[in-house]
Amino acid sequence: MNSQVSLHDEPRTYIGKRQSRVEDEALLRGLGRYADDLAIPPGTLHAAVVRSPHAHARITRLVVDEALKRPGVRGVLTGEDVKLWASPFPVGVRQSMEHWCLAVDKVRHVGEPVAVVIAEDRYLAEDALEAVEVDYELLTPVVDPEAAADDEAPTLHEDVASNVVNDRHFRYGEPDTAFETAQRTLSLKVRYPRNACTPIECYVVVGQYDPAEGGYDVMANFQGPYALHSVMSRALQVPANRLRLRTPPDSGGSFGIKQGAFPYVVMMALAARKVGAPVKWVEDRLEHLQAASSATNRVTTIEAAFDDQGQVSALRFDQLDDCGAYLRAPEPATTYRMHGNLTGAYAIRHLEVRNRIVLTNKTPTGLNRGFGGPQVYFALERLMQRIAVELEIDPLDVIRRNLVPSDAFPYRCAAGALLDSGDYQRGIELGIEQGGLDELLARRDAARREGRRYGIGYTVAVEPSISNMGYITMAQTPEERRRAGLKNGAVSTATVSVDPMGGVSVHVSSTPQGQGHRTVAAQVVADVLGVSLESIRVDVELDTGKDAWSIASGNYSSRFAGAVAGAVHKAALKIHSRLVSIATQQWKVSAEDILFSEGRVYTQDGAHSISFHRLAGATHWAPGTLPESETGGLRETAFWTPAELTAPDEDERINSSLCYGFIFDYCGVAIDALTGRVEIDRYVTLHDAGRMLNPQLVDGQVRGAFAQAVGAALYEAFHYGPDGSFFSGTLADYLIPTTMEVPDPRILHMETPSPFTPLGAKGVGEGNNMSTPVCIANAVADALGDTVEPGDIELPLTPSKVRTLMGIEEPPRPEGVGEDSTETTAGGGSTLAASDDVEIPASPQRVFDSILDPDTLQAMIPGCHSLELTGENAYRADVTVGVGMIRARFDARVELTDLDPPRSLRLSGAGRSGMGDAEGAARIHLTEIEGGHTRLDYDYEVTIGGKIASVGGRMLSSASKMLIGQIFSRLSHQMSGAKVKRSLWQRIKHRLIDRGGDA
Amino acid sequence: MYIRHDDRHQVTLTLNGSERSAHAESRTQLCDFLRHQLGVTGTHVGCEHGVCGACTVIVDGRATRSCLMLAVQAEGRRVETVESLGEMEGLDDLQRAFRDHHALQCGFCTAGILMSCHEFLRRIPDPSEGEVRDMLSGHLCRCTGYTGIVQAVLAVARRRQNHREEEQ
CATH class of the missing domain: 3.10.20.30 (Beta-grasp domain)
Known part of the structure; x- marks a missing residue:
C-alpha cells in the first residue's frame, strides 16, 4: 500500500479497539442535551406553521387579522414580510425558479409553509392556525415524474418553460460502438420510490434577531453541510458573519434528513425579527413526514451490452430524478453523488448517461442516508441479476466476471471515480465462505422441494465516502462551471488544545447525530499524545461565530472516519511535534528518541521522563523557558483536504468521492404463500471500509443502515394521491420496521486501508442503505421466478404488492369433473378488438423471419413456458396469463397463417384453462420506414369466456391491450436487443429455403 | 364538571x-x-x-x-x-448493558426503551428472545437495528437470574 498511510509510530492503545462510547453515560441517564432540552432566553415565543392543504394552487388572499386577536398571539409572519426582509434561496441550476422560506404567491406541495403564527406558547400558536384565512385558486397538480416531464404538463414554475429543469448528457469511452458490436443487450426500466430515514427527533429551531448588529443568531439541530450556511445567509441578506448558527450538543438522529432544516433556520430568524423576541419552533411528526425532506424518487432505464458469458462492455443510464416542488440546495446532488462510480464495483469502460431533473408537486428532496446510492444500485444490480437469468448462469458468475481486478487499484472508473483500494475478488470469496452461501443454497433447494417460494439475491456495491464538493457542479455544463469558478475538495477541521493543567480538549465541526464522534476523536488523540481516553474531552457543538469550520463541515457523506478523524489526527500531531521540540531542546536528545505513553513523555533509554501535564503546562506557565520557536499556549487547529478531490475535468470526469468501500451482500428470503410477506431467512453483508477505527461502532453503523434498508425494501414509502395529497402522515401509515421485522445480519469484515486518508479509514455508515434494498429485491425476484415482469419488482415489496405479483394460481380440477365440463365462451364471453403499431429497428424481412422463428416466437409471448412444433407454423404452447389477481395457465394452439413475406401475416391462437377460454387473432402488416426500420401495424380481436371474463370489461380490455402490446414490444426488444446470432440467422435462412421448396 | x-x-x-x-x-x-x-x-x-x-x-x-x-x-x-434509573456510582445494570452492547446511538429513543425494559423485567424476569422482541416492538429506533438492545435485555435478565440463584 501507499506509504501515505501514516499510521505513525504512536502506540495503538485505542484505535482499532471495540471501545465503549464516552457519549453513553449521559444519554442513558437522561442527561443528553438535545435541541428541545436546552434553556431558551427569557421571553422566548413559540411558533406554529400554517401549511398548504393543496398540492398546487395560487394564493389569492391571506388575512391574519383574526389570528392576531387570538389569545397569546404576538405576530404572524407571512410571505409579504419574507419578500421585504429576505431573498429566495440560491438554486444549483441556471433556471429562474424562486424558492422562498414561506410561499409568496403559489404553493407547490401539500404541507408547504404559508405563514408562521407566533404566540406565547405552542398550544396557543396552534390554536390560532385556523384563524389565518387563506384563499387558494386551485391549479392542476403534477405528481408522476414521467407525466411531469411531458411537454404538455402544467408547469410548477411559470418562468421556466418545462418541469425538466436540468438535462445533461455524458459519454465515456465508446458506448455506441460497444452496443453495436455486443453479442447481446438487455434493458430494464425501474422505479425507485420516495422514502426517508426519518429520525425520531424532528427539527428544532430557535431564532433570534439583533437589530443593533443587523444579525441573526439561530440554534438548530441542523446537520450540515455548511455550504448551506451561505445559502441561508444570502437568503437572509446578511454577510455570513452576521448569521451565527449554533448546534446543540446532542442530536436525536438525522441520517441526512436534518439538512432540510435550513429553510426553517431562515424562517424562524425572520419570525424573531417580526415579533422582536426569540422564537422557538419544534416540528411535529405530521409536519416532518409531509414536508421535511425525502429521498429522490427516480425512474431509470438502464441498458447493458454484454457477451454470452455475461461480461458487460457498456452501460447506458437514463435517469429521471423527481426533486419535488423546488430544487432545494444541494439538489440535484442526489443525481451526481454517485456519478464518478456509476459503474459500481465493475470494470466497465464504456458508459453513456442521461440525467434529467424534473419537478413535481411533492415535498422537496434532500440528503438521505445512502444519498443517490439506493437509486443507482437498484437499477444496476437488478440489471446484473437479469443478465444472469437471461444467460441462465449463476448471478455470482456474472458479478465475478465484471469486478474491478484486484491488482488494478487505485482504479480510475469510466466516469472518473478513483477507487482508492480494495480486493473485490477476495471479498466475494470471504463472503461466500464465512457467510455460509452453500448452506443457504441448500436451504433454498429444500424449501423449493417443499413447494415454498424461496429466493436468493446478491449485490456488490462500492460505498463512496467523503464527497467532493465539486461533484454538484456536474449539473452545469463545462462552460457554466468555468464561468462560476471550479469547485472541489472537502475541507475538514479539528482543534486540539491543552489547558494549563494538561487537560486535553478536542473540537470537531462534524455535527454528529449519534455516531459516536466524541469517542473516536478521543481514541485518535489519546493514541497520539499517549494520554488516557478519560482525560480527553471532546466538544462537538458547532458555533459558526466561534469555531473553526468550512463549507464541507457537517455530518454527511460518511466523512467522519476518513476526513474528520484524519484532521483530528493532524491537529494532535501538531501538538505532539511542538511538545517534542520542547523536550528535545531541554533534554538535548533527538526527536526520534522521545515517546509519549501512559501520561508521560520520556526518552527511550529511560534517561529523561516528565509527566505530560508538566511538559504541556510549561507552554502556559513558563513560556520563557521554551525554545524561541514556541509562541506559548497550546492549541492547534488543523484543516485537511485531500489532493485527489479535483474539480470535474474537461471530459466531464469527476472523482465524486475520496474513498470507496466495498460491499458484498447476499440473502435468502421466503415468501409466505398466503399473505405475500417477505421473510428474510438470512442476510450476509461483507464490508471493506478500510481501517476500522472502532469496530463496535462500525458494526453499529452497519446494523442501523441495514434496518433502515429493510424498511426501504419492504415497508416504507411516501404515498401521494393523484391530486398530490399526502397519505403517509403518521408513523402508523409510514411503517418503520420494529424488532419484529429486522433480523440480525451476519456482518463480515475485511480491511484494505485507504491510501488517501490519514488513518487509512473509509466511511461505512451508508453502505447497506445502498446495497440492501436491491439485494432483497433480487432475492424476491428469484423467489417469484420468471412469471413476473422484471420491471414489476418495485419497492417497497409490501405483502399486498408481493401477493399481487404472485397472483392466484389456477386450482386443480376437482376430481370427477371432466375436461368438457369447463365453462366455455357460451357463458358470457366478451369480445375485444383494437389496433396499434410499433416501430422495430430492423428491416421488414428480418422482422418477418424472426416471427417465424420458434425461439423468437416463444420469447415474444409473455409467460410462455414452452412452445412445441405441431405442424408447419403451428405450435402447442404452455402459457400463463394474468389478468388482475387472476392467473391462469393455458394450453394453447398458436398458428401463423396467410404468410405474405415480408409484408403481412396472421397470428392466431386459442387456449383453454381452468379459469376460462380465450381465442384471438392478430393481422400484422409490415411497412419499411426511414432508416431501414419497420413499422408493424396490427389489429386484433380477442374473445374471452369463463371465469376470466367475470373480471369486467374495462379491466379485460386494458389487460388484453397490454398483453398484445407486450407481444409486439417484446418482438421489438428481441430485434433491437439480443442480436440474432449467426448460427440462428443461418437456421432461419435454411428454414426459409425449405419452405420455399415446399411451396 | x-x-x-x-x-x-x-x-x-x-x-x-x-x-x-x-x-x-x-x-x-x-x-x-x-x-x-x-x-x-x-x-x-x-x-x-x-x-x-x-x-x-x-x-x-x-x-x-x-x-x-x-x-x-x-x-x-x-x-x-x-x-x-441508575445507582449511586452511576449506571445500573440495565444501563451498563445498553452501553456494553452498543444498544444506543443518538440516544433519543433510549429513555422510553429503558423504561419499558425496566418495567418488563420486573414482570418477566426470565424472558425469551421472542418475548423481548415482542415487548420492544412498541418502540421505534432508527439507529441501532435493535440487535444491541435485544442482546442487552437478555444479558441483564440472565445476570439477574444468576444473582437470584446465587442468593438462594
Missing part, C-alpha cells in the same frame, strides 16, 4: 420518589408537563400519537405513553422517568 381547555390546574404527583407540583392546563400532555414544567427532559417526544414509544414513562408501575396521557390524569400518581 365543565373544564375549559385553558383552565389551569395544580397537578401534584410523585416523580421519581419525590412529591412535585406545578400548574398545567387541562389539555397539557404529560410529556410536556414533565419536560417543561418539572424540568425532567430525559423523556423525549417523537411522534405525539403513541407509535414511536420514545416518551414512555412508568405510571403506577406500568409503562405508559406520556404523549397519550394528560398531565391532569397523573394527579396523585407515581411517575418514574429515565432520571430515576
Whole structure:
C-alpha cells in the first residue's frame, strides 16, 4: 500500500479497539442535551406553521387579522414580510425558479409553509392556525415524474418553460460502438420510490434577531453541510458573519434528513425579527413526514451490452430524478453523488448517461442516508441479476466476471471515480465462505422441494465516502462551471488544545447525530499524545461565530472516519511535534528518541521522563523557558483536504468521492404463500471500509443502515394521491420496521486501508442503505421466478404488492369433473378488438423471419413456458396469463397463417384453462420506414369466456391491450436487443429455403 | 364538571420518589408537563400519537405513553422517568448493558426503551428472545437495528437470574 498511510509510530492503545462510547453515560441517564432540552432566553415565543392543504394552487388572499386577536398571539409572519426582509434561496441550476422560506404567491406541495403564527406558547400558536384565512385558486397538480416531464404538463414554475429543469448528457469511452458490436443487450426500466430515514427527533429551531448588529443568531439541530450556511445567509441578506448558527450538543438522529432544516433556520430568524423576541419552533411528526425532506424518487432505464458469458462492455443510464416542488440546495446532488462510480464495483469502460431533473408537486428532496446510492444500485444490480437469468448462469458468475481486478487499484472508473483500494475478488470469496452461501443454497433447494417460494439475491456495491464538493457542479455544463469558478475538495477541521493543567480538549465541526464522534476523536488523540481516553474531552457543538469550520463541515457523506478523524489526527500531531521540540531542546536528545505513553513523555533509554501535564503546562506557565520557536499556549487547529478531490475535468470526469468501500451482500428470503410477506431467512453483508477505527461502532453503523434498508425494501414509502395529497402522515401509515421485522445480519469484515486518508479509514455508515434494498429485491425476484415482469419488482415489496405479483394460481380440477365440463365462451364471453403499431429497428424481412422463428416466437409471448412444433407454423404452447389477481395457465394452439413475406401475416391462437377460454387473432402488416426500420401495424380481436371474463370489461380490455402490446414490444426488444446470432440467422435462412421448396 | 381547555390546574404527583407540583392546563400532555414544567427532559417526544414509544414513562408501575396521557390524569400518581434509573456510582445494570452492547446511538429513543425494559423485567424476569422482541416492538429506533438492545435485555435478565440463584 501507499506509504501515505501514516499510521505513525504512536502506540495503538485505542484505535482499532471495540471501545465503549464516552457519549453513553449521559444519554442513558437522561442527561443528553438535545435541541428541545436546552434553556431558551427569557421571553422566548413559540411558533406554529400554517401549511398548504393543496398540492398546487395560487394564493389569492391571506388575512391574519383574526389570528392576531387570538389569545397569546404576538405576530404572524407571512410571505409579504419574507419578500421585504429576505431573498429566495440560491438554486444549483441556471433556471429562474424562486424558492422562498414561506410561499409568496403559489404553493407547490401539500404541507408547504404559508405563514408562521407566533404566540406565547405552542398550544396557543396552534390554536390560532385556523384563524389565518387563506384563499387558494386551485391549479392542476403534477405528481408522476414521467407525466411531469411531458411537454404538455402544467408547469410548477411559470418562468421556466418545462418541469425538466436540468438535462445533461455524458459519454465515456465508446458506448455506441460497444452496443453495436455486443453479442447481446438487455434493458430494464425501474422505479425507485420516495422514502426517508426519518429520525425520531424532528427539527428544532430557535431564532433570534439583533437589530443593533443587523444579525441573526439561530440554534438548530441542523446537520450540515455548511455550504448551506451561505445559502441561508444570502437568503437572509446578511454577510455570513452576521448569521451565527449554533448546534446543540446532542442530536436525536438525522441520517441526512436534518439538512432540510435550513429553510426553517431562515424562517424562524425572520419570525424573531417580526415579533422582536426569540422564537422557538419544534416540528411535529405530521409536519416532518409531509414536508421535511425525502429521498429522490427516480425512474431509470438502464441498458447493458454484454457477451454470452455475461461480461458487460457498456452501460447506458437514463435517469429521471423527481426533486419535488423546488430544487432545494444541494439538489440535484442526489443525481451526481454517485456519478464518478456509476459503474459500481465493475470494470466497465464504456458508459453513456442521461440525467434529467424534473419537478413535481411533492415535498422537496434532500440528503438521505445512502444519498443517490439506493437509486443507482437498484437499477444496476437488478440489471446484473437479469443478465444472469437471461444467460441462465449463476448471478455470482456474472458479478465475478465484471469486478474491478484486484491488482488494478487505485482504479480510475469510466466516469472518473478513483477507487482508492480494495480486493473485490477476495471479498466475494470471504463472503461466500464465512457467510455460509452453500448452506443457504441448500436451504433454498429444500424449501423449493417443499413447494415454498424461496429466493436468493446478491449485490456488490462500492460505498463512496467523503464527497467532493465539486461533484454538484456536474449539473452545469463545462462552460457554466468555468464561468462560476471550479469547485472541489472537502475541507475538514479539528482543534486540539491543552489547558494549563494538561487537560486535553478536542473540537470537531462534524455535527454528529449519534455516531459516536466524541469517542473516536478521543481514541485518535489519546493514541497520539499517549494520554488516557478519560482525560480527553471532546466538544462537538458547532458555533459558526466561534469555531473553526468550512463549507464541507457537517455530518454527511460518511466523512467522519476518513476526513474528520484524519484532521483530528493532524491537529494532535501538531501538538505532539511542538511538545517534542520542547523536550528535545531541554533534554538535548533527538526527536526520534522521545515517546509519549501512559501520561508521560520520556526518552527511550529511560534517561529523561516528565509527566505530560508538566511538559504541556510549561507552554502556559513558563513560556520563557521554551525554545524561541514556541509562541506559548497550546492549541492547534488543523484543516485537511485531500489532493485527489479535483474539480470535474474537461471530459466531464469527476472523482465524486475520496474513498470507496466495498460491499458484498447476499440473502435468502421466503415468501409466505398466503399473505405475500417477505421473510428474510438470512442476510450476509461483507464490508471493506478500510481501517476500522472502532469496530463496535462500525458494526453499529452497519446494523442501523441495514434496518433502515429493510424498511426501504419492504415497508416504507411516501404515498401521494393523484391530486398530490399526502397519505403517509403518521408513523402508523409510514411503517418503520420494529424488532419484529429486522433480523440480525451476519456482518463480515475485511480491511484494505485507504491510501488517501490519514488513518487509512473509509466511511461505512451508508453502505447497506445502498446495497440492501436491491439485494432483497433480487432475492424476491428469484423467489417469484420468471412469471413476473422484471420491471414489476418495485419497492417497497409490501405483502399486498408481493401477493399481487404472485397472483392466484389456477386450482386443480376437482376430481370427477371432466375436461368438457369447463365453462366455455357460451357463458358470457366478451369480445375485444383494437389496433396499434410499433416501430422495430430492423428491416421488414428480418422482422418477418424472426416471427417465424420458434425461439423468437416463444420469447415474444409473455409467460410462455414452452412452445412445441405441431405442424408447419403451428405450435402447442404452455402459457400463463394474468389478468388482475387472476392467473391462469393455458394450453394453447398458436398458428401463423396467410404468410405474405415480408409484408403481412396472421397470428392466431386459442387456449383453454381452468379459469376460462380465450381465442384471438392478430393481422400484422409490415411497412419499411426511414432508416431501414419497420413499422408493424396490427389489429386484433380477442374473445374471452369463463371465469376470466367475470373480471369486467374495462379491466379485460386494458389487460388484453397490454398483453398484445407486450407481444409486439417484446418482438421489438428481441430485434433491437439480443442480436440474432449467426448460427440462428443461418437456421432461419435454411428454414426459409425449405419452405420455399415446399411451396 | 365543565373544564375549559385553558383552565389551569395544580397537578401534584410523585416523580421519581419525590412529591412535585406545578400548574398545567387541562389539555397539557404529560410529556410536556414533565419536560417543561418539572424540568425532567430525559423523556423525549417523537411522534405525539403513541407509535414511536420514545416518551414512555412508568405510571403506577406500568409503562405508559406520556404523549397519550394528560398531565391532569397523573394527579396523585407515581411517575418514574429515565432520571430515576441508575445507582449511586452511576449506571445500573440495565444501563451498563445498553452501553456494553452498543444498544444506543443518538440516544433519543433510549429513555422510553429503558423504561419499558425496566418495567418488563420486573414482570418477566426470565424472558425469551421472542418475548423481548415482542415487548420492544412498541418502540421505534432508527439507529441501532435493535440487535444491541435485544442482546442487552437478555444479558441483564440472565445476570439477574444468576444473582437470584446465587442468593438462594
